[in-house]
Amino acid sequence: MVRILRGFAHKYFSDEEAVILGLMLIIGTMFVIWFGAMLAPAIASLIVAFILQGLVTKMLAWKVPEPLAILIVFLLFLGILAGAIFGLMPLVWTQLSNLARETPRIIGELQSYLELLPERYPQLVSLDAVATIYQQVSTEVGQATQWLVTASLSSIPDLLALLIYAVLVPILVFFFLKDRDVLLDSIARMLPPQRATMRKIWHEVNLQCANYVRGKALEILIVGTTTYIAFKILGMPYAALLSLLVGLSVVIPYIGAAVVTVPVAIIGLFAFGWGSQFIWIMVAYGVIQALDGNVLVPVLFSEVNNLHPVAIIVAVLFFGGIWGLWGVFFAIPLATMLKAVVAAWPVRELPPAPTNR
Known part of the structure; x- marks a missing residue:
């Protein structure tokens, strides 16, 4: 067993950089697990900036000045974000609410359809099986509807947090784009010179x-x-x-x-x-x-x-x-x-x- 572990360490961790990188991955993973919820706006902003950086790079290839490229991409991001908040999300929420109100009718039609199955296929479907399926579906749908109503009544703190995120995320995205090189240089200075x-x-x-x-x-x-x-x-x-x-x-x-x-x-x-x-x-x-x-x-x-x-x-x-x-x-x-x-x-x-x- 010791020989196997020694061979594994020699194969994958004989390089000094590999040892440092392995420790960094372990520490970074544990940090995200413990503090991921707290740093959710920063992580989300970093991912968004990572996506937008591709557009900035393409505009730089088209000889657009970097400050102007960052400004154009950031304004495009703000436009998409505003469209999602004020256009898409209210429409989706309205349709979700309408679907919740239509749920009893859908359940009634489902019951009528299930009740016909034993008559059409008596050898495959029994009345007890239909009753069990209908009861399970009614229970799950009822719980989902209750959750939707409860969430709509108790979501005021979450809405406040969402508003805070809506302000923080664009600010963080802008600085991640604007100071990308500065931030990467700061991280690079903490790493070994030979890397x-x-x-x-x-x-x-x-x-x-x-x-x-x-x-x-x-x-x-x-x-x-x-x-x-x-x-x-x-x-x-x-x-x-x-x-x-x-x-x-x-x-x-x-x-x-x-x-x-x-x-x-x-x-x-x-x-x-x-x-x-x-x-x-x-x-x-x-x-x-x-x-x-x-x-x-x-x-x-x-x-x-x-x-x-x-x-x-x-x-x-x-x-x-x-x-x-x-x-x-x-x-x-x-x-x-x-x-x-x-x-x-x-x-x-x-x-x-x-x-x-």
Whole structure:
């Protein structure tokens, strides 16, 4: 056992920089676990600035002066933020409230449909099974409706915190963009002067994570907007709410699309029944998902090392278990960063074992 541990240490931690980097990763992870909730505005601002830096870099390549490029990108961010706060979120909240009020009617129609199943398929479905399913669905929907009402009544402190974040995040984003080089130089001064390995790992992590995060933000915007336009044209109710869910579902590949398909199908079914309108909606939704997976994703993430589906599921389970909803949301970027670190980590090959002749 000691020989195995010695060989592992020699292979992965024989470099002084690797030891320092390993300690930094451990300390940084523990710091985020303990103080992540407290520093949520700063972390969110850092991620937003990381996304916007790509636009700043492109404008600098177009010979735009850096202060002007930062100002243009920051004003664009403020416009998108204001549009989301004053345009999208009230519309989504209104549709969510309308859906909560329509829930009793949906449950009634579901009950009527379930009661017909034993008559049509007596060998497959029994009355007891229908009663059990209906009771479970009613209980879950009732709890969800109660949570929605309770949240709307007790969300005043959260709204105040949200207002504070709405002020802090833009300020932090501006300074992260404006003083990016100053902040990076300050961090660099705390590191060892000889850090070729760290530069290599930083370059790999920055390339992979930047391409992934910026591409994913653009994918959310394209998929959400396209879904909203398609649903509005087809007369789908709650189009803004559903398109927001579909857009956010791309954050978690495979799992997100499978989960969001359920509310899309249920609302479409109860709105139009088993008719041609429902079929057209599901066909449009399927086409959007197919184009996203087979056209948009390869174009946006051509420079990113794709994760295996098993790695994606494990990352969602692991980081979701640690940080809850935020862990699920950032599971893939964290897994991408971890993969980039592992790919660039200095490895010293072990000497061949001596052979007895």
